[in-house]
Amino acid sequence: NAGVTQTPKFQVLKTGQSMTLQCAQDMNHEYMSWYRQDPGMGLRLIHYSVGAGITDQGEVPNGYNVSRSTTEDFPLRLLSAAPSQTSVYFCASSYSSENTEAFFGQGTRLTVV
Amino acid sequence: EDQVTQSPEALRLQEGESSSLNCSYTVSGLRGLFWYRQDPGKGPEFLFTLYSAGEEKEKERLKATLTKKESFLHITAPKPEDSATYLCAVPFSGGYNKLIFGAGTRLAVHP
Numbered sequence: 001n002a003g004v005t006q007t008p009k010f011q012v013l014k015t016g017q018s019m020t021l022q023c024a025q026d027m028n029h030e031y032m033s034w035y036r037q038d039p040g041m042g043l044r045l046i047h048y049s050v051g052a053g054i055t056d057q058g059e060v061p062n063g064y065n066v067s068r069s070t071t072e073d074f075p076l077r078l079l080s081a082a083p084s085q086t087s088v089y090f091c092a093s094s095y096s097s098e099n100t101e102a103f104f105g106q107g108t109r110l111t112v113v
Numbered sequence: 114e115d116q117v118t119q120s121p122e123a124l125r126l127q128e129g130e131s132s133s134l135n136c137s138y139t140v141s142g143l144r145g146l147f148w149y150r151q152d153p154g155k156g157p158e159f160l161f162t163l164y165s166a167g168e169e170k171e172k173e174r175l176k177a178t179l180t181k182k183e184s185f186l187h188i189t190a191p192k193p194e195d196s197a198t199y200l201c202a203v204p205f206s207g208g209y210n211k212l213i214f215g216a217g218t219r220l221a222v223h224p
Contacts, residue, residue, distance in 0.1 A: 040216055042200065042216045045205075045212065059213075104157045104158070106156050107155070107156055
């Protein structure tokens with residue numbers, strides 16, 4: 001039982017490049033979400049999903065896309081990377097949208113140059 | 114506007130020196146307040162959920178309390194392994210797991 005697995009752990013992109021951050025959970029959780037964490041700021045919600053086929057925007061969705069084709073996977077796509085997207089990205093899952101014990105992955109540290 | 118503020122930003126304690134971390138919040142219709150611990154290079158780890166004023170939860174040397182405007186995380190006789198960043202969060206008005214996080218308190222406990 002691996003929990004929430006994020007790949008890659010580190011990534012450097014050039015401005016304008018695109019990439020996908022992977023997130024997978026093996027706990028059969030319905031609810032998954034993506035956050036970014038910047039120095040001096042709290043984690044900010046980017047996108048979330050309450051189940052396969054259902055996604056919605058969070059607090060800072062611009063520049064990011066998500067999809068949820070299976071219960072296990074919730075990838076985050078950066079369409080055209082910008083230096084402002086340099087951050088640490090965390091994926092989280094929980095049993096339901098009303099279950100507050102969220103399990104977080106180890107994070108992806110992304111640098112856009 | 115929904116907001117969560119944590120203080121202090123950083124706290125240095127000697128081993129055994131008890132203290133408290135503060136989390137103040139402004140949100141309409143609180144549906145819970147959550148504490149997480151985050152170690153360097155790791156994702157946050159769930160500690161507690163508090164739902165109503167007056168509620169208290171304990172785990173080892175940690176005790177979380179809740180009032181109508183703030184929450185405290187009390188650390189009794191801390192050890193170096195308690196060193197971490199402690200985060201608190203509340204749900205947005207729109208849903209339980211759309212969380213607003215505070216910036217965290219970085220705790221360092223020295224022997």
